[in-house]
Amino acid sequence: MLVEPNTPLQAHNSFGISAKALQLVRVRTEADVQAVLADAALRDVPKFVLGGGSNIVLTGDVKPLVLKVEIKGMRLVEETDKAWVVEAAAGEKWHDLVAWTLDNGWPGLENMALIPGSVGASPVQNIGAYGVELQDRFHSLDAIDLTTGQTFSLDAAQCAFGYRDSVFKHESSGQNGLGLAGKALITRVRFLLRKDWKPVLGYLDLERKMAETGISQPTAQQIFEWVCAIRQAKLPDPAIIGNAGSFFKNPTVTQDQCDDIIAREPKVVHYLLDDGRIKLAAGWLIDACGWKGKTVGNAGVYDKQALVLVNVGGKEHPCTGGEVMTLAKAIQTSVYERFGIRLEPEPVVV
Structure with a gap:
């Protein structure tokens, strides 16, 4: 060491x-x-x-x-009549895992292609994209208790997944409060990829790809390629323009709240969730407030996607964390004043 x-x-x-x-x-x-x-x-x-x-x-x-x-390694742990269980070490890049599973003929992660970050961080955030969340494919994980040094494993229920949320983002509270924020280091993550795979195609961008190509029943590899193309067209490559991906969570509202917003803003982008609530597109709300392309110091709002904040100063004159958060708070204020919606940042502020 x-x-x-x-x-x-x-x-x-x-x-x-x-x-x-x-x-x-x-x-x-x-x-x-x-x-x-x-x-x-x-x-x-x-x-x-x-x-x-x-x-x-x-x-x-x-x-x-x-x-x-920086722990590395990927392997097939188990194969049954119904599924494959694959494991990746926490230090592997998430996108590399997605590509590797597809190369081996194990579909299921393709909608989450090109999400930046590591495998170990994926359960913390319960990452997701284009209708699929990590919890939908999760099997279990291994971690180390940073207080005792003991290793332990968690299944999906124990991870307490929510929208961009998990037990790893919360402090423990009360006698039975389970929170692992700052208390654990994830070492390996396993995924259950079912053999009765079906494409997840509910998002508008994917429907457009189906219409463009004339393919109504795409393979997992085709969805992977579509998602990569969509993300590359919309989102900046962090290697070229510094960013943390989607900066705000998409807020959820009741049907009544959504109806009220639609009455004022008929074009608001929204999606019906299984529980009856409505998910609003945070990027649309920010764009509607006129933030696309605006800057605070060397932090800015990406001119192609308002949900992404970027480092416009590059490596030579990088933005500061203070500039990023000043910009983020200004965006939150204007969205709240116009829509009555409080946007919640996705990244961890250190």
Whole structure:
């Protein structure tokens, strides 16, 4: 185990914000975590788990010990008559896992192609796109308790998945309150990919692809290619323009609330959920408030998709976390004043 002092993090966060970790340890095996917890100088210090850095906003240097997760490996764990169970280590890139499963003929993750970040971060956020969420394909995960060093596994129910939410985003509260925020490091994640696969095609962008191509029953590989094309057309590549992907969660409202908004804004983009509530497109709300292309310092709203905040200063003059959050709060205020909707940021602010 090597403790790296004053380590630059600009290359380790997709926004490209310039900051450093006062101390950083690269976690390449479970033993690296055990070594940290066995070290008297590190055992009790606050810790921050860093995966792909695609869902964070750094507002300054990171004072807790940064555990940079770099565990690698993907494998087929089990095959039954009904499904494949595949496992990926936490340090693998999410998109690499999606491509690997399809290359092996195991469909199910294709709607979530090109989501940035690591496999280990995917359950924390319960990532999702184009009608599929991680919880829909989740089997179980392994993690290490950062207090005791003990390993443990969780199934879907124990992860308490919600919309862009899980047990890993909450502090424990009360006698029975289960919260694992800051208390666990995910090492491996397993997925259940069913053999009776059916395409998930409910989103407008996918329906347009079906109409363009004349393909009404696309394969998983075709959906993968469509999703990649859609995302590449709409969203900036973090390697070129720093960003954290979708910055705000799509808000949900009741049918009455939606009817009230539609009466004022007939073109509002919305989707009916299974529980009867309505999901509104946060990007549409932001765009309607005139934010597309606006900037605060070197932080801006992407001119092709208002849901994405970007680093317009590049690597030479990167935006600060403060600029990003100032812009985000201004957007929240204007959306609330016009629509009565409170937007909630997706990224973790550090």
